[in-house]
Amino acid sequence: MNLEYSEEYVAFRAEVREFLQGWPLTGDEAQLPVHEQEIRFRRRGIERGYVYRNFPRAYGGSEQTPDVLRERIIREEYAEASAPGDSAGQGPSMLAPTLLELGTEAQRERFIAPTLAGEISWCQGYSEPGAGSDLASLQTRAELQGDEWVINGHKIWTTTAHEADFMFGLFRTEPQAPKHAGISYLLVDMKAPGIEIRPLREMTGASMFNEVFFDNVRTPAENIVGKRGEGWQVSRATLKHERNLIGDPNFMRRAYLSLLQLARDTTRNGRPAIEDPSIRQELAQIEGFFMSLEYTGARLLTATARNEEAKVILPMMTMKLYGTDLRQRITRLALDLLENRSLIAPTEEEGSHGAPEGRPGTWTADYMSAIAISIAGGASNIQRNIIGERALGLPRDLRTPK
Amino acid sequence: MNLEYSEEYVAFRAEVREFLQGWPLTGDEAQLPVHEQEIRFRRRGIERGYVYRNFPRAYGGSEQTPDVLRERIIREEYAEASAPGDSAGQGPSMLAPTLLELGTEAQRERFIAPTLAGEISWCQGYSEPGAGSDLASLQTRAELQGDEWVINGHKIWTTTAHEADFMFGLFRTEPQAPKHAGISYLLVDMKAPGIEIRPLREMTGASMFNEVFFDNVRTPAENIVGKRGEGWQVSRATLKHERNLIGDPNFMRRAYLSLLQLARDTTRNGRPAIEDPSIRQELAQIEGFFMSLEYTGARLLTATARNEEAKVILPMMTMKLYGTDLRQRITRLALDLLENRSLIAPTEEEGSHGAPEGRPGTWTADYMSAIAISIAGGASNIQRNIIGERALGLPRDLRTPK
C-alpha cells in the first residue's frame, strides 16, 4: 500500500494541468458552438493520450497502457478544469465498449470513433413498462422483413432520447423462443420515421427520462450486435458498466461534502447544526459509511490496475447496495437539516442531472432520486440476490415450477 | 373512548386492594412452605372471583363475566402487592385453556383445577433440535403399544423441565403420514422412567432452558388431547397464548422505565446522559415506539371486552414483531449507556427470569435475550409471513414442488 504519488506521476499531473490551460478555447475557436468546441478539445486530449485510453487508436481512442494512477490524475484534473474528456454519456461508456467487444468490424468502424468524439450521441432502450428488473419479459418486437428490422412497441426510462442520434437496445426478435433466448441487440436511428418520444415527468418535477414509442420503425438488418437471439448476453456486458456508474464515488463525495457544508450553514439552537451532538453523531456515522465506500473505490481501482479483479468481486458487487443506502442516509439527514426549506418544490433544473449543488430544491429532488436509485440498474432486492448467489455461493431462489 | 374508571371500578379497586392486605400470610400460615402459601392465597382469590375468571367453577376457576377493566385492575393490584394470582406458568396459561377447549371430560377434571391452583406444574415439549419454527418436521416418536404410548426422542428449549410434574407436547405418532398430519398432542408424567433432563446453558451464562431426552418413556393411551394425528391443530390453540405472552406490555414498560432511569443515572460529559441531545433523541424515539405499543395493548384489551377481536387482527398480529424490535432498541441503547459496565459477564441470576432490574449484568443478558426473542415463539421472518398472508391477504411463499 502506498498512497503517495511518485515523482513520475507528479510530473505527469503537471503536464496534464498545463495542457488543460487550453480549455476553454480562445480566439476564433471560442466563437464555435459549444458542442463543436467540446469535440475539438476532446480530440486534442485523445491525441495527447489523456482521453479514451482504453480504446484502440484505430477506433478513435488513444490506446494507452492501462495505468490506474494516470487515469485518476487525468480524471481529477479534468474535473477541476471542467474540461471535456472521457464522456460519461451512454454512447462512450456503454455502447462503445460493447461494440469493441462484440460488434462487427463494420460497426466498429462506423460508430466507435464518432461516438467517442461526441459526434454521434446515443440513448439506451432496455426497460419497458412491463419489464424493469426483469428484462427477460420484454415485449417490443423487431421482425426481420427483407433486409430490415421492423420494430413495434414501447420503451421507457430512456434518458436523452430527444437529443440522441441513435438508440442501442433490446428487442424481441424470436417471439417463439423462451424468455431470454428470443431477444436481440439492435441499433436504431432515432430520426427514423415512426419513432415518437414523450418526456416522462418525474415526481421531482423534472423530466430526465422519456418514453419512446415505435410504430413500424425500420433499421437495417446489419444493425444487430452479436447474434440473433443473443441480445441478452450482449446487454450484460453493457449493464456491467451501468452498475458501476451508479456507484460513482465522486458523486458520493460531492454529496457528502455538500451535507457537511449544509450542517455548517444551518443553525440549531442558535449555533451551527454541526456542533449539535445529535447531528454530529449522525454525520460521523455517515462519515464511516462514506469513507468505507471511498476507500473501497480506491481498492477496486488498484485491483484493476493489478489485474486482480477476481479478488474483489464481492466489494465490487456490494458497492452499489452500500452506495444506494448511503445516498439515502445523506439526503435524509439533509432534509432534516433543511426543515421548512425542504417543503419547497424543486425547480426543473434542481431535479435534473448537474443540478446546482447545495440548494434546498436540489436536496429535496435528490432525496427522491436516492430512493429511485435503489430501483434503477437492478433493484436493491435483485442486487441482494446477485450478491448472495454469485459472490457468496448461496443457492438460487425457489421458483414456481414452469 | 374513556380512560377514566367509573365509580363502580374505583370501588372495585378498593375492594381488591383490601383483600390483598391478606398477603403475605400471617400467623401459623406464614410458617408453611412458600409454595403452599401461594396455593392457599390463590384459592382465596379464586373464591373472591379475582383469579382465573375465565375458567368454570367446575374446573377450579371463578367463572366471572368477562370485564376487561376489572381484569386490568386485578392485574395491577396483584402486581403491586406481588401476590399470587393468575399464574403466568405454562400450565395455567397454555395447557389449561387447551384442555378446556379440546380435552376430554376426564382430562379436564383431573388436570385443570390442580394446574390452576399450582399443585401440578407443567413444561412444554414442542421444539426439537431439528425443528424450531418448523414444527411440522418433529422427529420425537410416540408408538402406541397396548394402552400406552412409548416415546423416544429429544426435546429442547424446555423451560422449568426439572420442576415440572408433567409435560404437554407434540409427538410423531403416525410416521407414515405427511408432515403435520402425523403429530399428536400428548401429556407425559415427568417422573416417568426413561426421562432425562439436561440443563441447556445459554450464552448469558444462565440456564433457563433444558433438553429432555426420552428413552422408551411410557404414558397412558388416554393422555392424548384431541384426536390422533391432530396434535398440530391442538397446539395452535396453545401457541396463540404463547405469542401473546411474548409481547407482554408490562414487561416492556418495566424495561422502558428502567432505561430512563439508567439514562438519568449515567453521566455524559459530566452531566446526566438524559440531558445529552443525542441520547435524548434516541430515548424520545424509543418513547414513540413504546407508547404505540402500550396503547395498542389497551386497544386490544378493549376490543376483547367488546367482543370485537375480529377488528384488531392486524394490531394483534403485529404486536410481537413490533415489541421484539423495541426490546432490541431498548437494550442496545442501555449497553451504549453502560459502556464498560456492559463488558462484565452477567451472573446466572442476572440471566434468568425475574432478574434484578437495572443491573448492568441484567441489561447485558437482556440484550442477548432480546435477540433470542426474535427467534422464540416463531422467528420474526415467520411472523412477517403470517402477517402478510393472514392479516394482509398476500399470497403464500413460493415453495419447491413436493
Add this chain to the structure above:
Amino acid sequence: MDFGISEEQELLQETVRGFVTNECPATHLREVFDGESGHDPELWAGMLEMGLGGLTLSEDFGGAGLDILDLALVSEVLGEGAVPSPFFGHTVAGLALAWGGSDEQKASWLPRLASGDVVATAALAEAENRWQPEQWSLETDKGTLTGSKQFVTSADLADLLVVGISGGDLALVERSADGVDVTPVEGLDRTRRVAEVNFDSASCEILPGGNRVANRVRDAALILLAADSLGAAWNLIQMTIDYTGTRQQFGTNLTQFQAVKHQIANMAADIEQTRALCWYAAYAQDQLPDDAPHAAAVAKAHITDRAMEAARDAFELHGGIGFTWECDVQMWFKRCMFNRTVLGTPEIQRERSAALAGW
C-alpha cells in the same frame, strides 16, 4: 375505561370515507394536484355540508360540538384520500377563535366558519423554522400588525387569518384588510398549497385568550398532522399491496417474493401500531390536559416519521413507475413529507417531548 372509538365515531369515519371515495378518488385528486389553484370549490362545499367546517365548534355557533379525537379521525380519513382543501388551516383557526376569542369575536366569526361562508386559516410559521408560540416575533402597534409569516396553508382562499405574534399571542386579520399581501409559494405538497403572507401595518384584533391557548392550538394542529399521516401511510400500504399483487416479474406476482412480502408486513406492523398512539394523543387533548402537550409531541414525531418510512417503502416497491409524476404514490409521499416537517420535524418534536417529560 374504554380504549377504542365509539360506533358513532366509526360511523363518522365511514361517512367521510364514503364521501372521499366518491368525491375525491385518485383520478379527481390528480386533477386538483396538477391544477393551478390546488382547490376544488365543489369538494370543499361537500365537506362543509358534512359539517367539516366546524366539527369541534359549539353547536351554539352551528358547529358539530365534537372532540379533538373526532377531528383526528376525520383528519385520518382525509389523509387516506390526500384530500386537498382548506380543512387544516380552517380547523386550526376555528379552534383558536373558539378557545381564545372574546364572546363578540366568537359570535361574529364562528357561525360563518362553521357554515364555510368565511374560510379561515392559521399563520404560524416564521422564517428560520420558527413554528412555536414562544418563537413568534410579529409585533403589533396600535391595532396594526407588521411582519411576515411563512407556509400558511390555503392563504389564497382564506378570508380570515389567525396569526401567531410575539408573546405567544394570536391576532385576527382579515385577508381583505389593507397591508395584507399573500404570495403563493411553489410548495412540494400540491394537495395543500402554501403562501408567504406579509403584513404591513394591517389592522388586526388580538384574541384576548390567545396566549393562554396558543400552545393548545399548536398541539391540536400536531394531532391533525399526525392523524393525516396515519391515513396517508395506510393508503400507501394499500396501494402497494394492490400494485405488487398485480405486477408480474420473473413469472410471478411481486408479492410472492418473500422480500417484498416482508417489507409490506413491516410497513403494516409499523403503521398499524401507531393508530392507538394517535387515538390516545387526540383523546388527551380533550380529557387529559396535563398529558396533552407531551402526547401531541410524541404522536407528531413518531407517526409522521413512521409514515414517511412507509411512504419510502411504498415508493421503492412501486419500482421505476413510483418515481413518475403520473404515479399516484407521489401525491401521498409528498403529503407525508409535509406532515413530517410542518410545525417542527421529528427531531424538534422529540426535543420538545423530552423537555415536556422532564428529562
Add this chain to the structure above:
Amino acid sequence: MDFGISEEQELLQETVRGFVTNECPATHLREVFDGESGHDPELWAGMLEMGLGGLTLSEDFGGAGLDILDLALVSEVLGEGAVPSPFFGHTVAGLALAWGGSDEQKASWLPRLASGDVVATAALAEAENRWQPEQWSLETDKGTLTGSKQFVTSADLADLLVVGISGGDLALVERSADGVDVTPVEGLDRTRRVAEVNFDSASCEILPGGNRVANRVRDAALILLAADSLGAAWNLIQMTIDYTGTRQQFGTNLTQFQAVKHQIANMAADIEQTRALCWYAAYAQDQLPDDAPHAAAVAKAHITDRAMEAARDAFELHGGIGFTWECDVQMWFKRCMFNRTVLGTPEIQRERSAALAGW
C-alpha cells in the same frame, strides 16, 4: 499510488491464518473459552514463534520491523479465529515502549517482548469509562504509582505493565513489584480475560516520550480492535452461510429463503465494504500522521459497530441454537461486543472523530 496489500502481506495473513486454523480451530478455542485461565501457553508460544510478539518492533531488538498495517492484517486474522492470547495488550505495550521509551528502556525490554520472554500489557482504562490519555488520573510520587486501572487484558499473565497516568504520561511497572495487585474480573469476552489492577505505591519508571506518544499508542490500539472485529464479523458471516446452507426448514435449505439470503447479502455488503477503511486507517498510522487520529477513530467506531450488527444477524440466523452456550456464535459475538466498547464506544469515537475533523 497503490491501494492494496502486497503479496508479502497476503502471505503474512495466510501464514497466520494457517496457524490459527491448525492450532486454534473452534473446538480448541472452546476449551480455552470455557477454561479457567482463558490462556493456552502452547498457542501463545506458537504465535511468538511466528514473530507475533514483536511484529512492529525494530529488527535491532529482535522484532520483525513491520508496519501498523501489517499488525492490522494479523489482528484481523486473529479476530477470524477469536484467538485467545495476550496479543492485544502485549502489542500495545510494545508500541508504547518502542515509541516512547528511553534507549535504555528499549534495550532492556524490547528484545524480551519480541521473544516473549516477557509478557507485557497496557493498562489504559480507569473507572467511569476513562480510556483517553487526557482522562487518565493516576499520580506518581517519587517513582511510585498509586491508583487503579480497569479492563486490563491478560494482566494475570503479564510481567510488565505500561500504565496510562495523569498528564497523558505512560509509566512502566513490573508486575512483580510490591504494591501491584491484580484482581481478575469475570468479563463477557472469555477469549480476552480482563482484570482490575491496583497500584499502591508501586515502583514505576516513566517513559520519557510517553505523553508525546500516548495518543498514537491509543490510535494503534483502536486499529487493532477494528481489524479484530472485521475478522470476527467475517467469520460470523461464514459460519452463518455454513449453518443456513445445511439447516433444513419447511423442506428446504434456510438459504433458499429470500429473506435469509438477503440478510446474509446485507451482512456481507456491510462488512466487506469496511475492509478498505480498515486498511486505510492502519496505513495512515504508518504514513499519514496528520490524518491518523481521525482515521483511527472513524475506523474503530464504524467497523466495530457494523461488526456488532453482523454478529446480531448471525445470532438471529442461527435460530434458537445461536442462543446456547454451546453454539460457537457466542464466542465471536462477545468478542465483537468487547471490541466495540473497549477504548470507547462508537458514540464516543464519533464525538472524537467529529472534533478531530474540526466540526
